[in-house]
Amino acid sequence: MGEVEILSRLQFAITAAFHFIYPPMSIGLGLALIIMEGMYLKTKDKKWEDLTRFWVKIFGIIFAMGVASGIVMEFQFGTNWATYSRFVGDVFGSALAAEGIFAFFLESGFLAILLFGWNKVKPRTHFISTILVTFGAHLSAVWILVANSWQQTPTGYHLVSRQVGDTIVTRAEIVDFWQVVFNPSTIDRVTHTIVGAWITGAFLVLSISAYYILKNKHLEHSKSAIKVGLVVAIIASLLQLITGHSSAVGVAQNQPAKLAAAEGLFETKAYAPLHIFGWVDSKEQKVKYTIAIPGLLSWLVHFDASKPVTGLDKIPPEDRPPVNFVFQSFHIMIFLGIMFILISILGAILWATNKLWNTKWFLWILVFSVVLPHIANQTGWITAEVGRQPWIVYGLLRTSDAISKNLTPGSVWFSLTLFTLIYLLIFVLFLFFLDRKIKQGITEHYTDEVYSQQKIVVEKN
């Protein structure tokens, strides 16, 4: 690997990973906002309005960070991956442009009403704006995942060669747009990523609300918010079992090298085992320090333990991804996925038995578990992207052939250093202001007095 390639890959990894802190929170929090504001319009209870206003402010900061870090993403394919851009522009560029036209304008336009329109539009219009911004955020995820999924499982294209200067240059061109959009991995990856975003949003709401309850602040508000968060978390974390399973089965069919790396399967065999954890030694071609359940991988992939799963032995050495890295990321993600189910179910049980608000240790778990979905998101993407290596477009174009030809290591060092520093700076600022917003707390129009009066009315009836 040349220096320019290593640096460019590092730069893409850092900028993409940093950017992906924010969109899942916007998507998930958007869903929570729809529920909160919907409850407000339905019940006219000020408590829900207070909650909506509070979370809209946090949504605003998250959204701004997402936009600021996202601009780089839109241009980076051209800067460092020009050869890739020339190769895929016809296909990949289309999905990116569709994202801009269909999603970005929708999001950024109605965000203005969400943030600043409280006194300018009717409550119902504001609610519709909340729905549209959230819908836009989902749509944006759909289009960018269409683009990325095409890189994983390209379909609906043909390769066309033409003369450029004194050489023949080949590129992919669209044959069937709907096959490009609904390529074999699109549905699995869109659902898996969006449900992951819901979990991320739910745990953000749970964390801050649990913190308030522990600090004995905004009790009524936070209890309501926790209920919203828990309902979303339970549904989403259980749904993730289905989308996750379906994704893995899809990967086994379409990208066998990735699944083999993720599971540390060196040998193609029937009764392929599932490793609960372990450490892959690529030289000795085995998984060490592991507990393996024989046949479970075959059963999960084929619903039949006696059927074989493709191992790395069927993949030429030059086409294999780095095994241990993919294995560890994949296993961390799965472990966290199970944690989300356990935490949400435990929360539901405590809620049902009326112990939730006094179970301090569990509330502390909620406070700190806010980082877990982020780790799951990142490790999931590492599995997907590193697992696709050495290909940038699976089976068609190698990452090493995709780089811009006219870059010098000096310029990439410059951009890499610059952006790492800037992202660190804005991340610190983000945390600082999130912390301040949390400490400032929820502005309560809603007082205990009003609440008890309402209760009296309700009890009398």
Next chain:
Amino acid sequence: MDLNIIWFILIGVLFAGYAILDGFDLGVGMLHPFVKEDLHRRTFLNAIGPVWDGNEVWLITGGGALFAAFPEVYATVFSGFYIALFLLLVVLVFRAVAIEFRSKRESRRWRNNWDLAFTISSYLIALLLGVAMGNIIIGVPLNQYHEFVGNFWTLISPYTVLTGITTISLFMMHGAIYLVMKTDGELQTKVKNWVNNTIIFFVICYVSTTMVTLIYVPHMTQHFKDYPILFIIPLLNMLAIANIPREIHHQRYGWAFISSCASIAALLALFAIGIFPNIVPSNPNPEYSLTIYNAASSQKTLTIMLIVAIIGVPFVLAYTSAIYWTFRGKVKMEDLNY
């Protein structure tokens, strides 16, 4: 008219949309340090508050559309202008962060520092965009594989610096007129005085750029010689600019702003007609130029993208108008969010 020409126009429309919309909020950033009181500065920020973010989406979508329709241009320009593009991205990020965080703390020093970042980045964005346009006008060194063969310093020349400064002056004028619409009282009187100065500054830059272009880049005028009807565009441009002081005088600020928008659109039309059918002219080897044909995606993709645009653009225009309508009128004290 074939698909390639349609897409050349559509990309032009996206970038014109960007220049018209982000142009005024960049201009506001440039004029920001000319008021000293915090309340006035916040009024400026809140004048662009609800819309600046959506305005930038035009640039992002323009980039995406360029990738889809003319991938060779996207690849050549962004990899070739590497350092310049990353500088642009840095200032775009900094500007966004400055607007977002500036008013979140009371500290004088905090606010002054972010104000400085906001202003400098606004100037630099306009300068870099103008320099990029200047380079497209004079052409950049490309090889037969469509790769840029210069470096960062290749892009800097007296002509490109001049187009950069002209862009600054254009956005300053545009921003000043926008601010007249959004302010009232004593602050408005102050801003109104700036409009004339910024017009003078812009006209000086515009005339200089035009003269230098006529002398040194004569190929920009070829289509005007071939189709004299096109002279209507520079004429409309002059009328639009001359109309601005008149509308300001009659206190029809909305019309002044529309005139300013029209002059930006006309300028970009002049630029587009001048370079057509090239998108990135090669200099010194004109035969290596990227044109709307050799840089384009397949006809199939251009058709698909046209359908996407036909479905999407009416929605975009509808909600952009709705948002601007919602936030019309003067900035009010109780609406200070930034």
